[in-house]
Every structure is written in structure tokens, then in C-alpha cells.
Amino acid sequence: MYDILMILFHVLVFPGLLFVCVIGLLLAGIDRKVLARMQKRVGPPIVQPWYDFLKLMGKETIVPSNANRAVFLGAPVVGLSSLIVMMLFIPIFGYSAFSGSADLIVILYLLTIPAVCLIVGGSSSGSPYAGIGISREMVTMMAYEFPLIIALLSVAKVVGGETLVFSMRSIANWQLSNGCLIAHWALIPAALAFLLIIPAEVGTQPFDVAEAETEICEGPLVEYSGAPLGVFKLNTAIKMFIMTGLFTTLFLGGIDTGMVWLNAIIYVAISIVLTVLTMTIPHAICARLKIEKLFKFYWTIVAGLALLSLILVWFGL
Template sequence: MIMKVLLAMVVPVAGILIGLLYKGIDRILAARMQGRVGPPLVQPLRDVRKLLVKENIVPDDAVGWLFSSMPFVALVSVMAILLYLPLGITPVLEGYGDLILVLYLLIIPSLALVLGGFASSSPYASVGGQREMVKMMSYEFPLAIAVISVAWLLYSSGAENVFSLSVISGTHVWGLAGIPGLAGLAVIFLCMLFVIPGELGRIPFDVSEADSEIAGGIFAEYSGRNLALFYLADAVKAVAIASLAVALFLPYTVSGIFGLGGAAAPAADFLFHLLKVFFVLFVSSTVVRVVTGRLAISRVVSVYWKYPVILSFLGLLLIMGGTLI
């Protein structure tokens, strides 16, 4: 019990540090791909430290309590997600929440952004908030289909409690499916990778921030401590969504292979999980962010509702067909 309480305190803080570490790696890798040197690895930490000493401005026309509370809501909700996700180790709050809860919790940071944007009285932030809502409607649909497909596969293989995250990460989904099912899973995994940059608001789906069009969008009026909290929430959210993708599709561990026992096993699994998280983020976010430009807002919806939705339906059909044969 004491162990659990300790873990519940350590895991969110570790999540913040890992998120900032990946932000640093991401910026260095992106810089190298563009032929630049890039910032030092600890730069995101320095950014946060700097933002904490800056003046924290609340605009006169803003709805003050909403404007100032939304950064906390965003950070706390993403830190809560980490407690439900298997990060190589079993989830801290195992048995208290499942995949559906995680999907709901993933919506909260975006909603906090939208509310904070609307509360800040800036027209740029209002436009950004509307765009964020439109974007949420676009990427939630393929994400939901991807999750349902994996749950269907587990259900048809006879697993109980298919939405429980420890069941999902304890089962190797790729071993359950037949040949059509494997193709279906590959397609669904691709859709999941497609959803990640939208969920994180990275290029090419950063329409709600859009520096060159609407001056930072939702964040236009945020400064100082509030901006630092959003910065941290963004870093943790990257870890959370990538951990979800890893738990669904790459739930492999290394402790069994090397025959580790005792305290070394969860440590090794945790480090391997980090490696997988960084790999997923590198493929779906860093590379994509460097090689593409921003899509127009009207194209974001059509891109999401055409390709990933059709592809994920195809994957779902393949998986269902595979289980029926």
C-alpha cells in the first residue's frame, strides 16, 4: 500500500522529467535533420525555469479564475493518465480505471486548452479554441475505432475484461490474429501513429497554435507560470499518448528474455518502455514535423475523416474477418 502511494507520487514527476527529456531529444533530432546544431538537451528544463520567473499576466478582460485554473487542469489531468497506464510496470491504479477512462482523460487537456483560450478574451485565442475543437472532432473518431479493434481482437480470443489496460498490455495482440488480422492490426497501428501528431498539436496539425497565422492561437495571452504549466502538460501528454500506443500495440518486455528477477525486472521493463515511447514519438511526431508544413484548417478535417477513418474501418473489418474464419 505504501509502495503504491509512493509510486503514485513518483510516476507523475517522472512523467514530467521524461516528457521534458523527450522534448530536448526531439528538438536536437529535428535540428540535425534540418542541418542545424540544435539546443542542448536540457533546454526544455531551462525554458520552464525561465518561464517560472517571468511576470504572469492575466488580461483585464479575461475571465480570471478560468484563465488561471485551466493550466493546472491540463497538467493534473495528463499526470493522472500516467497512473492508469502500464509504463513497463503494472499500472499504479490498476483495477480502478480502464482504457475508456484513459480516452476520456485524454480529452480533458484539450478541453482545458479550449476553455483557457476562450477565457483569455483575445480574438486569436478564440479562433485557436474553435480550431482545437474542430481538430478534436477529427482525430477522436479514428482513435476510437483503433481502440475498439484491439478490444474486439482480445474479446474474440476469449479474454475477460478486454478494456482493462493490464489485460491489454499482458497480451501480445500480434500473436492472436491470423493473416488478415495481422494486416488489419498493421493498418490500425498506422492509424494510431497518424492520430498522435493531431492529439499533440504538432505540425502538420498545429492549426490551433499556428504561430504565423494566429500568433500562438490558444496560448496567445498566456505568459509566465501559466505558460510553463501548459508547456509541462504538453510534454507529459506526449509520454501519455505514446505509452497508450505502446500498451496497445508493442506490449513486449525484456525482463523475461534476460531472465531478470527482483527489483531489476521492473527497472529494465521501464527503461525498455521508455525506449519504445521515444521510438513511437520519433516516428509519428519528430520526423513528420520536420518533413511537412502546416495543413490548412479545412484540410485537417478532411485528411482525418478520409484516410485514417477509412483505413481504420478497413483494419477493423480485416480483424473481424480474421476472427470469424
């Protein structure tokens, strides 16, 4: 009974649903506020994403006549649950909710599910704008998966040495005893590549080609309204936290104050800094890329950085 209650607590409160929602929307709020200050605007209050979310939950949900109802409504929640499951298996420094830990490949594939949900949901709405949007979302996905896997393999190689280590927990524990991985200089290009992947994965400008409001009316989201739209917006906010958190776990681990709540606060603080660094600043200074430029950027520059790291660590540097 206690076990079941603990599982429910982990799923629903910490580090599950409630925690990721609060922190995700907080990050989204900070992103908007800082962006506004950079553009010399006052900007919305930090809690504005909360207001938006609550408002959308109360609005009418319209299912268009061309849409497939089950897929249209199911897609956002499947994406949300995969994000929550992912958070349960990403160690927060030494702490993770479940003893059985997932590995890098599992995380890589769980990361694709929210994107696939966006694609399938958008596609099921039957709108031509969504058709264009899902095409771009898929190309974006192909673009960042290639450098992402190389960066993850570099990390695995440093931690494992001559043995195969894919487990997130082993990577976290290795950093607890050997210091954080970014101090390993050969991994710095991989860390940079990962930082560049974060905005594409989350879908913020300049990599928001899939949702480009000014061209294709938010692409896959064009037919969404009410609660499903709210859940999709929430997914984007949670992705901000998950991606920055994943970076912290992979490259900046090794901090253990001995108190879970203090660790969590440090973790969130790092996430806030990374959000501003990787999402807000590029948003403020760059215009949206064209899709073929985006693809080329990830397969040449970002993949080159990650590959450089892999080659360096491969030869024991």
C-alpha cells in the same frame, strides 16, 4: 500509512509527476535537437525544454483584464493533473501503479481533458486570436477522435474475441501471454492510424493549426505568460510521452524482463523512437495543413485505415 505513502510515491514520483515531467521534457528536447539536425542546424541542448520551463516558472504571470481569473489560472493545472492520472493507469508492460485499472473509454475521455483545458483557458482569456485557436483545436479534436475510437475498438475486439474487454490491464496481460498486438497483421492499419493520430493529439506540425505561431500567435496561448504558460508547455511535452506510451502499451506490449526499472527504460526508449518517427520527421518534411484539409485527412484516410482494421478483425482475420 504505508499505503498512503505508496500512493503519494506513485502520484508524485513514479510513474506520476516527476517521472512524466522528466521523460516528457526529455522527449521534447530530443524532438527539438533531431529536428535541428535534420534542418542542418546545431539546435539547442537536450535539456533546453527544462531551462525554458524553469525560466517560465519564475516569470511574472499577467492576467489580462478581459479574462476570467479562476478559469484562466485553473485550466493548465487541471490539464496537468488529468495527464498524471492517466499515466497512473497506463500499464508499463506488466506493471501498473494501481491494481484497479482504467479502460480504453476512460483513457479516451481523460485524453480530451487537456485539450478541453487548453480550449477553456484560451477562451477565458478573451482574445480573438484565442477564439480562432480554440475553434481550430476543437475541430482537430473532432477530427482525430473518430479514427481513434475505431482503432481502440479494433484492439478490444482482437483481445476480447466474443467477450467485451476494454480494460487496459487485460490488454497488457493478453500481450504478455500472446505476443505483441502489432504482430497481428489485421491490426497494422489500426496501428498506422494511431501513429498518425499522435501528432494531432499532441499538436505538432503539420497538425498544429490550433497554435499556428505564424498566423494566430499561438492561438489559445496568446495571453498566457509565466507559470501557467510553463504548465501548458509541460502538458504538451507530457502528452508526447503519454501518446507514444499508449501506443507501446496497446500495440507493442508483451515485453517483460522481470525488472520494473529495465521495463521502464525499454518503454522510454520505444517512446523516443516513436517521437522521432511520428513527430519530428513529419515536422521536418511537411508544412502546416489548413484546418479543413486536416479534418478531411483524418475522416477519410486515417479513419479508413482504422475502419479497415476493424472490419478485418471483425471477420476473424
